[in-house]
Amino acid sequence: MNTSHTLANIRIVLLETSHPGNLGAVARAMKVMGLSDLALVNPRCEIDAQARARASGAVDVLENARVYASLDAALADVALAAACTSRRRDLPHPAYTPRQAAPKLLGLALTRPVALVFGSETYGLSNEQLMKCHWLLNIPSNPEYASLNLGAAVQVLAYELRSHLDDAVLALPEFEPASHAAEQAMLAEMEKTLVEIGFHDPENPRRLMPRLRRFFAKAGLEQEEVAIWRGVLSAIQKNRALAPKMPNNAVPHAELKNKVSQ
């Protein structure tokens, strides 16, 4: 299999970037490793003279960058989104080093877009943004000072991907991964269904949806599995519609949690 277009399927997604110089540094870091797909979600700065100066010979990457109004829009067609962060989370997604993740990311990228997501310089990634990603990527760093510059972080990730290019074919997935958009739509439908059957109280969510999102992130949802889950949800809703209108006797998730204990 020809792997020459694999790196073209790696999308760098920058959230709310505030320094033009960082946009330029990211573009250069990408191009030197053969990446070209740059997505800017709600950038807080312009692609100005400073950005172009820092991009040096990679101004084309800046000029071809696409601007999105939401992370969902930037991720709509991707098979997997990996969030680059040095923060530890109390509800962790699957976490890998760039070296561990690179072969599988490239395997997916042989046939589908894959995203690496970077938070803003000041605030990093919000929990909500993180929940839309499947993996966390932690760059090994000095525990006493782990603050990589945005361009430097992109450089390390892009370098890891390029250095593993020959391994991509080995990691070619045997399944058709679901798109981000299909997965998000299914999860929204699942939440709605769980509310309808009285298991999920949106006013008292007790982290149910984050836990379910994490479960699906770990599983790596396939296209056929989206169809299966859609079928399950449809069947639940149909049953509910046919059921006699009587007090709901399902045990709500919040109460279940209290009984099962933490």
Place this chain on the structure above:
Amino acid sequence: MNTSHTLANIRIVLLETSHPGNLGAVARAMKVMGLSDLALVNPRCEIDAQARARASGAVDVLENARVYASLDAALADVALAAACTSRRRDLPHPAYTPRQAAPKLLGLALTRPVALVFGSETYGLSNEQLMKCHWLLNIPSNPEYASLNLGAAVQVLAYELRSHLDDAVLALPEFEPASHAAEQAMLAEMEKTLVEIGFHDPENPRRLMPRLRRFFAKAGLEQEEVAIWRGVLSAIQKNRALAPKMPNNAVPHAELKNKVSQ
């Protein structure tokens, strides 16, 4: 063996750096990976406000940087100097990727300073500067645009070293490497001796010394070997002094080269 001070023995040597922002970026790239020893050879700029801004939380690395008037001075005590370059040379030193080189560099750095040398932003490394190094390090990159920013190149190298930290003990050398200063002094003595015996014509050098330097770089000169070579040179000089003053009948290197052909 305790490896905690290994990274402290990795010296980043920057030659004739012209942009203050790059000094700051390098300091930050170093500190996030646990490096701290920064050497500036004839810097063309000051550590100014821009440098400090780009250094962010790594201003201490900038403030502790030492300034040298020559590459030799910056390398005097190192056991090995590796030059980071994307250029191909017609007289190549041993060349490695950062991943290949990292375990051995760390093994040496368990006990001795080791240097990574970076040329100026505009001119890179001169052949003369390169000849003072033992290895070339080539970061894998896009053949159509291989121009890594200085800070980005330091980031990749520092990242590779940190990610191999646990391998350092495995690569602990069994010998005592010669210092750069001892090696350079021996090579200067060798050149002088080769001139004296009529083998080397400094006016028509035909690349003799670069080839010899490359040979010693490949060999990885040990302390005991410096003593051996010094002994050899001393014996040659002694013999020469004792020899009757008559026309030199040694075949000069330049003529030898012509006979042997290229």
